[in-house]
Amino acid sequence: HELGFEACSKAYVMRGNREYTPGRVAELLGCNGGQQPQAPSNNGGQPQQQQQTQPMGPAQQVLQRFLLPVADCSFVLENILEDLRKDPWPVPNDKRVARATGCALSVATSLLHLALPRRGARIMLFTGGPCTSGPGAVVSRLKEEDMRSHADLAKKAEPLHKPACEFYAKLAFPTTNAAAANSKKKSKNSSASPSGMTNHHVVDVFACSLDQVGMLEMRQLVEATGGLTVLGDSFGQSVFKESLRRVFVRYPDDDPQDAGNLTMAFASTLEVLTSREFKVSGAIGPVTSLNKHGPNVSDLEIGKGGTNAWSLGGIDPTTTIAIYFDITNPGTTPMPEGKRRYVQFLTKYQHSNGRTRLRATTMCGPWYNAPVQKDDNAPNNAQMANNPVRMSFDQEAAAVLVARMAVYQTESDEVGDVLRWVDRSLIRLCGKFADYNADDPNSFRLPAEFSLYPQFMFHLRRSQFLQLFNSSPDEACYYRYILCRENTTNSLVMIQPTLLSYSFNGPPQAALLDAESVRADTILLLDTFFHVVVFHGETVAAWREQRYHEQEEHASFRALLEAPQADAQLIMDS
Numbered sequence: 001h002e003l004g005f006e007a008c009s010k011a012y013v014m015r016g017n018r019e020y021t022p023g024r025v026a027e028l029l030g031c032n033g034g035q036q037p038q039a040p041s042n043n044g045g046q047p048q049q050q051q052q053t054q055p056m057g058p059a060q061q062v063l064q065r066f067l068l069p070v071a072d073c074s075f076v077l078e079n080i081l082e083d084l085r086k087d088p089w090p091v092p093n094d095k096r097v098a099r100a101t102g103c104a105l106s107v108a109t110s111l112l113h114l115a116l117p118r119r120g121a122r123i124m125l126f127t128g129g130p131c132t133s134g135p136g137a138v139v140s141r142l143k144e145e146d147m148r149s150h151a152d153l154a155k156k157a158e159p160l161h162k163p164a165c166e167f168y169a170k171l172a173f174p175t176t177n178a179a180a181a182n183s184k185k186k187s188k189n190s191s192a193s194p195s196g197m198t199n200h201h202v203v204d205v206f207a208c209s210l211d212q213v214g215m216l217e218m219r220q221l222v223e224a225t226g227g228l229t230v231l232g233d234s235f236g237q238s239v240f241k242e243s244l245r246r247v248f249v250r251y252p253d254d255d256p257q258d259a260g261n262l263t264m265a266f267a268s269t270l271e272v273l274t275s276r277e278f279k280v281s282g283a284i285g286p287v288t289s290l291n292k293h294g295p296n297v298s299d300l301e302i303g304k305g306g307t308n309a310w311s312l313g314g315i316d317p318t319t320t321i322a323i324y325f326d327i328t329n330p331g332t333t334p335m336p337e338g339k340r341r342y343v344q345f346l347t348k349y350q351h352s353n354g355r356t357r358l359r360a361t362t363m364c365g366p367w368y369n370a371p372v373q374k375d376d377n378a379p380n381n382a383q384m385a386n387n388p389v390r391m392s393f394d395q396e397a398a399a400v401l402v403a404r405m406a407v408y409q410t411e412s413d414e415v416g417d418v419l420r421w422v423d424r425s426l427i428r429l430c431g432k433f434a435d436y437n438a439d440d441p442n443s444f445r446l447p448a449e450f451s452l453y454p455q456f457m458f459h460l461r462r463s464q465f466l467q468l469f470n471s472s473p474d475e476a477c478y479y480r481y482i483l484c485r486e487n488t489t490n491s492l493v494m495i496q497p498t499l500l501s502y503s504f505n506g507p508p509q510a511a512l513l514d515a516e517s518v519r520a521d522t523i524l525l526l527d528t529f530f531h532v533v534v535f536h537g538e539t540v541a542a543w544r545e546q547r548y549h550e551q552e553e554h555a556s557f558r559a560l561l562e563a564p565q566a567d568a569q570l571i572m573d574s
Contacts, residue, residue: 001066001076002066003065003067003068003072003073003076004066004073005076006075006076009079009080009083012028014107015134016098016100016104016133017100017103017133017134018134019102019103019106019134020103021110021174022114024110025107025111026062029061029065030061031058031061031114032058058114058115059117062111062115066111066115067111067115067116095142096129096130096132096141096143097129099130099131099133100134101125101130102131102135102136102164102168103133103134103136104125105125105136105168105171109201110174113174117200119266120200120202120264120265120267120350120352120354121266122203122247124204125204126206126208126235127205127207127208128207128208128209128213128235129209129211129213130147130213130214135167136164136167136168137164138160138161138164138212138214138217139160139214147211147212147472148160148161148473149473150472150473150476153473165216165220168220169220171221172203173199198267198312198313199224199225199226199288200267200350201225202226202227202264202313203218203222203227204222204228204230204247205218205227205229206229206230206235206243207229207230207232207474208232208233208235210233212473212474214474215231216473216474216476216477219477219481224288224313225313225314226268226314226319227286228243229478229481229482230244238572247264258353261352261353262352263316263352264314264352265314265316265350265351265357266313266349267350268347268350269309269310269311269347269349270287270321270345270346271308271346272296272309272323272344272345273343273346274296274342274343275340276328277328277335277339277367278328278329279298280296280305280307281298281300281301281302281303281305281326282304283303283305283323284302284407284408284484285319285321285484285485286313286481287310288304288311289307289310289311290307290310291306292307292308293306293307293308294308298326302324303322303404303408305324312349318485318486318487320486320487322400324405325343334369335369339366339367340364340365341364341366342362343362343363344363345361346359347359347360347361368389370387390447390449393433395449395450395453396492398453399453399456399457399460399495400488400495402425403456403465403495404483406418406421406422406466407465407466408484409421410480415466415467418466419466422461422466423461426454426457430444430446430450433447434447456496459496460495463495464476464479465483465495479494479530486529490529494529496513497513497526497528497529499511499517499524499527500524500525500564501522501524502522502523502524502525502563503522504521508525508567511524518537520538521537522537523535523536523561523563524537524564532568534564540561543557544561
C-alpha cells in the first residue's frame with residue numbers, strides 16, 4: 001500500500017510464489033531512483049528554464065511513498081485497516097488456505113533493505129497458519145499430507161523442511177545482486193553471517209494458531225536478527241496482547257539519559273577479550289558468528305565457536321548470552337602467585353534514538369592453584385573443604401549454562417545421547433566435589449554450594465526442552481529458543497517450575513512438584529514461565545461455587561481466594 005498518496009487508494013500486488021530481492025522490489029515499485037517528474041510547460045511551447053533538482057534515490061522514494069510516520073499517514077492507514085476483509089475466494093474442503101508467508105517476508109526485508117540499509121527497524125509477522133505456497137512453504141495445501149512431526153524430521157522424510165530453513169536463513173541478510181547470494185551459498189559455516197555483517201533489521205514472529213505455523217523453519221531468521229517469538233492459540237489471548245505491548249515499552253521519564261526512548265537496540269555486536277591463560281570456546285543464544293579469529297579463540301568449540309565476536313542483531317534489556325571459556329594453562333604448570341585473570345565484553349549497538357553506543361564491561365579475578373595430594377590414604381576430596389572454586393560455585397548459573405549446552409546439542413544429536421551427556425556431566429561434578437568414601441554409598445555428601453544442582457538436572461531431564469512427548473516441532477523449537485535468550489532467574493523457572501500452596505494455616509509456602517501437594521483445602525499457584533495456573537482444591541472449589549466468599553462472615557476465605565490471584569498478576573507483570 002502506498003501511504004504517501006492520499007488522493008486515492010493505491011496498492012501493488014506481488015505474486016506469492018516468487019522470491020523478491022531488493023533490486024527486484026525497487027523495480028516493481030518504481031523506486032529505482034532518478035529524476036522526479038516535472039510539471040508541464042505552459043508558455044506556448046517554449047521550453048521553460050527549470051531548476052536542476054537532485055534525483056531521488058530508492059531509499060528516499062520508499063520513505064516518501066511506503067514508510068511514513070504515523071502522523072503523516074494516519075488517515076490513509078486507518079482506511080487501509082478498515083477496508084481489510086477476509087479473502088472471499090472459496091477454499092476447497094480438502095485443501096489448506098493458501099499462505100505466501102515466505103514471499104511476504106521476502107518483500108518486507110527487501111523493502112527495509114532499500115529504505116534503511118544501515119538503520120534499525122523491525123518486521124513483525126502475525127501469522128495464523130503455516131506457509132503453504134511459494135518459497136518458504138512448510139506443508140502442501142493438500143490436507144491429506146500432514147505437518148511434519150518429530151518422527152518425520154528424525155527420518156529426514158520431510159522434503160520441504162530443509163529448503164524452507166535455507167530460504168528463511170537467507171532472508172536475514174538480503175542482497176541486491178546475485179553475486180552476493182552465490183557467495184553466501186559457498187559459505188561453510190551456516191551459522192555465520194556473510195562477510196562479518198551485522199543485522200540492522202529485526203524479525204519478530206507472533207504465531208497464534210491451533211496448528212503448527214513453521215516456527216521451526218523460521219527460527220534461524222529470528223535468531224540471526226535477534227527477534228522475538230510468541231506462540232499462542234489465539235490473537236485474543238492475553239499472552240499475545242501483553243507480549244506485543246512489551247515490545248514498545250519506553251524508558252521512564254525520570255531516566256537521565258534515555259527518557260522516553262524505546263527499550264530496544266539494533267545492529268548489536270559482542271566481542272570478548274581475555275587474558276592469555278584461558279580462551280573463548282563459544283556462545284549460545286540469539287547470536288551469529290562474525291568469524292573473527294584471534295589468539296584468544298579456543299579450538300574447543302561450544303555452541304557457536306571458532307570466533308570471539310558475534311552479531312546479536314536486535315537486543316533489549318532482557319537479552320542474555322551464555323559465553324563459554326576454555327582454560328588453556330596445563331594443570332601441571334601452576335599459575336604464579338598473585339596472578340590475575342581478566343575478561344572484557346565489548347557490546348556495540350545502535351540505540352533506538354539512532355546513535356551508536358559502545359559499552360565495555362571488564363572483570364578481573366584471581367586464579368586458584370589446586371594443591372597436589374600427597375597422602376594416598378586421605379579421604380576423597382578432603383582438600384576440597386576450603387577450595388575457593390567450591391565456595392564460589394553458582395549452582396543456579398551452572399544449571400542454566402548446562403541446560404543451554406544440552407539444548408544446543410539437540411540440534412545435531414539424538415535426545416537420548418544428550419540425556420546421557422547430562423548424566424555423565426553430573427557424575428563428574430559429584431565425583432570432583434562431593435565428600436564420600438569409596439564403596440560406601442551412605443557416606444556420600446554434597447556441599448551446600450552444590451546441593452540444588454542435582455535437583456535442577458533431575459527436572460531438566462524431564463522438561464519440555466529434552467522430552468519431545470506431547471509437543472510438536474514448533475513448540476519444542478519455541479521453548480528452546482526462549483530458554484536460550486532469557487536470564488538465569490527465568491530459565492530456572494522454566495527448568496524447575498515454582499509451586500506455592502495457600503491455606504488457612506499460615507502464609508503461602510513452597511510445595512513439592514508432586515501429586516501429594518494437591519489437597520482439598522488448599523490453593524496451588526504454579527509458575528512455569530510459559531503458563532501461570534491457579535488450582536483450587538476440591539473443598540475450596542465447592543465453597544467458591546456456593547459463593548461463601550461473597551458473605552461478610554467469610555472474609556478470610558475471600559482473602560484466601562484473592563491472594564493467589566494477586567500473586568499471579570504480579571508474576572505476569574514482572
